Amino acid sequence: MKPDLRKKAFILSVFTVCYNIFEGIFSIIAGAFSNSISLTGFGIDSFIESISGAVMIWRFKKLDKTSIREEERIERTAQRLVAISFFILSIYILYESITRLYFKEITEPSIPGLIIIIMSVIIMPILFYLKYRTGKLLGSKSLVADSKETLACLFLSVAVLLGILLNFLYGFWQADPIAAIVIAVYLIMEGVRTLRE
Numbered sequence: 001m002k003p004d005l006r007k008k009a010f011i012l013s014v015f016t017v018c019y020n021i022f023e024g025i026f027s028i029i030a031g032a033f034s035n036s037i038s039l040t041g042f043g044i045d046s047f048i049e050s051i052s053g054a055v056m057i058w059r060f061k062k063l064d065k066t067s068i069r070e071e072e073r074i075e076r077t078a079q080r081l082v083a084i085s086f087f088i089l090s091i092y093i094l095y096e097s098i099t100r101l102y103f104k105e106i107t108e109p110s111i112p113g114l115i116i117i118i119m120s121v122i123i124m125p126i127l128f129y130l131k132y133r134t135g136k137l138l139g140s141k142s143l144v145a146d147s148k149e150t151l152a153c154l155f156l157s158v159a160v161l162l163g164i165l166l167n168f169l170y171g172f173w174q175a176d177p178i179a180a181i182v183i184a185v186y187l188i189m190e191g192v193r194t195l196r197e
Contacts, residue, residue, distance in 0.1 A: 009134050009143055010060040016053035016127065016150065020046040026116045034110035034164075041093040041180050042117070042160050045153055048089045052149050055081045059142055078142035079194060082149065086191030093184040097177035106173040110164070117161045124154035145194040152190060156183045 027043030030036075059078040099105075128150040135143030159179035166175040 005134060005138050006060050009131075009138060009140065010057065012127070012131050012134060013053045013056035013060065013146075016131075016146075017050045017057065019123065019127075020050040020053065020153075023116060023120060024050065027113070030110045030113035030116060034113055035105060036110065036113060036160070036164065036176055039110065039113045039117075039160055039164070041089075041096060041183075042120075042153075042156050044092055045089050045156055048085045049149050049153055052082050052085045052146050055085075056143060056146050059140075075140060075142055079145055079197065082142055082145045083191045083194035086149065086152075086187045086194065090184040090187040090191065093180050093187070097180040097184065100177040101174065104173075106167070114161070114164060117157050117164070120153065120157040121161065124150055124157060128154060141194075141197055145190075145197070148190050148194070152183065152187055155186060156180075159183055 024043045024046030027039055027046060029043075031040030031043055055078050059074055128147050131143060131147035131150055135141070135147055159182060160176070163176035163179040166172040
């Protein structure tokens, strides 16, 4: 494994963790004030993506002192942990979304929420591309899977943005939890696919 690519993967993982902790805190606060399950779910997704990023930090940090056989074991373990993070997030989002639909809990528009979502729509595609490309060059399925979680964060950002705008412009409050359910289904599919690989 090339040291420069491994270092790049490590730096991308550190950035992922730092950015997502900031994004998670900001989104959860904005979601609490606006009563938005998708915004809150987006914040929790940020923390779960931080866990996935932390797994990647562990995965690439460990390689300095391991044999090829040990490296393969670490790669498989990292891949499983990333898959589990997909399932944890999807369960939370499904529960909260269905609850909101059932009890008709309406999302309020939030300027701080819109700001963090727009930031994510700009940053996540770049981060996804860099992690995906690095993962492919390294032959690291766990980093590729982690990049898919970043892609899910982008999808969730777009869904939340659409949900907030549809509610604000047309009063379609159901868009917020429905968008979150779609993302949860995507996360389950990615989790299953990651485990199968």
